[in-house]
Amino acid sequence: MTQALPTPLSPLRIGTRGSPLALAQAHETRDRLMAAHGLPAEAFEIVVIKTTGDRVLDRPLKDIGGKGLFTKEIEDALLDGSIDIAVHSMKDMPVAQPAGLALDCYLPREDVRDAFVSPHVERLADLPQGAVVGSSSLRRRAQLAYRRPDLKLVEFRGNVQTRLQKLADGVAVATFLAMAGLNRLGRADVARSAIAVEDMLPAVAQGAIGVERRAGDARAAALLAAIHDGPTGLRLAAERAYLATLDGSCQTPIAGLALLEGDEIWLRGEILRPDGSEAIAGEARGPAADGAALGDDLARRLLAQAPRGFFDAHP
Numbered sequence: 001m002t003q004a005l006p007t008p009l010s011p012l013r014i015g016t017r018g019s020p021l022a023l024a025q026a027h028e029t030r031d032r033l034m035a036a037h038g039l040p041a042e043a044f045e046i047v048v049i050k051t052t053g054d055r056v057l058d059r060p061l062k063d064i065g066g067k068g069l070f071t072k073e074i075e076d077a078l079l080d081g082s083i084d085i086a087v088h089s090m091k092d093m094p095v096a097q098p099a100g101l102a103l104d105c106y107l108p109r110e111d112v113r114d115a116f117v118s119p120h121v122e123r124l125a126d127l128p129q130g131a132v133v134g135s136s137s138l139r140r141r142a143q144l145a146y147r148r149p150d151l152k153l154v155e156f157r158g159n160v161q162t163r164l165q166k167l168a169d170g171v172a173v174a175t176f177l178a179m180a181g182l183n184r185l186g187r188a189d190v191a192r193s194a195i196a197v198e199d200m201l202p203a204v205a206q207g208a209i210g211v212e213r214r215a216g217d218a219r220a221a222a223l224l225a226a227i228h229d230g231p232t233g234l235r236l237a238a239e240r241a242y243l244a245t246l247d248g249s250c251q252t253p254i255a256g257l258a259l260l261e262g263d264e265i266w267l268r269g270e271i272l273r274p275d276g277s278e279a280i281a282g283e284a285r286g287p288a289a290d291g292a293a294l295g296d297d298l299a300r301r302l303l304a305q306a307p308r309g310f311f312d313a314h315p
């Protein structure tokens, strides 16, 4: 590497949200950079940044609206130079980055599945008729309403501890979280079972961490190139192109998952009416190098089947 490595006097500043999951992801990124470059922990500084999504805790995220609820303030800090790299849950990342920023480093992807969390019920399929389940995720709510119209859905937000308390208080008999987050928090025990992707197709990019930087920062680019996971990058290229063509925002229930099979990519997608009254699913296969075209093509095929106003029917 031709650029000077970070040192305790000139550390690489890692920007992150302050939630326990975000901090775990920032530490994983730092640890991978330390190992890849033989650097001490003191060559890095973790800088916690509060985002709109962290500030507003009393309303469902979909009511706050807008893209980048968890990312804007962090990207602003990259652009103004107060941090050097930013660690993001790719599930929360808008499909396009602001001018001047680059996003081309992905850590190896975690478990992509959703976790079924319940004190008494073992699996999603075991939920009794009419059971009350908690979720504030538009995608999970629409998928549940579509497959299990008998269930009663209540809003559920908050960290793992808050949600477990709500379940203990009997507010709902089950809730849903990403397996990836639980695993990264060392709380795999919270998942009663993992839901097969055939039963609940995950959100685009679920389980993936991306590391963003200034486009012109050669030191950060060289440091990050060493920890980039190629297969995750290929899968996300397909999934994010699919999302971009669907114009996905927090307002639309969209699921999508790409798997690599040798040199081939297998992309599955599902879009739903917000009230779960209708779902349109499809898949695509092709060379992994053409993932972006594959994602765009699948999105167009799904959209072509969607009647006008498909995304408008709010429950």
Ligand SMILES: NCc1[nH]cc(CCC(=O)O)c1CC(=O)O
Residues within 6 Å of the ligand: 089, 090, 091, 092, 176, 177, 178, 180, 181, 205, 206, 207, 208, 209
């Ligand atoms: N929208 C919040 C969010 N963003 C990323 C994760 C989990 C970790 C991941 O998918 O990488 C979560 C929480 C959840 O869905 O349980």
